């Protein structure tokens with residue numbers, strides 16, 4: 001199930017909550033994210049987990065290119 005706890009754009013905090021780098025909100029790890037446009041599965045680069053900002057940048061590029069395809 002998609003939730004903020006397994007979204008690459010979420011930054012895990014010490015108390016177990018998730019700071020969403022996109023929406024600048026504190027979320028619970030188990031918050032349902034089925035309808036979140038920005039939900040992103042974890043991505044790795046050279047075996048290292050990318051940080052939330054990198055995930056966000058990739059997602060924004062991805063959404064932009066999809067949008068471009070739809071407008072052509």
Ligand code: SF4
Nearest residue numbers: 004007010020033036
């Ligand atoms: S982008 Fe969406 S799914 Fe990811 S942490 Fe933020 S609110 Fe949760």
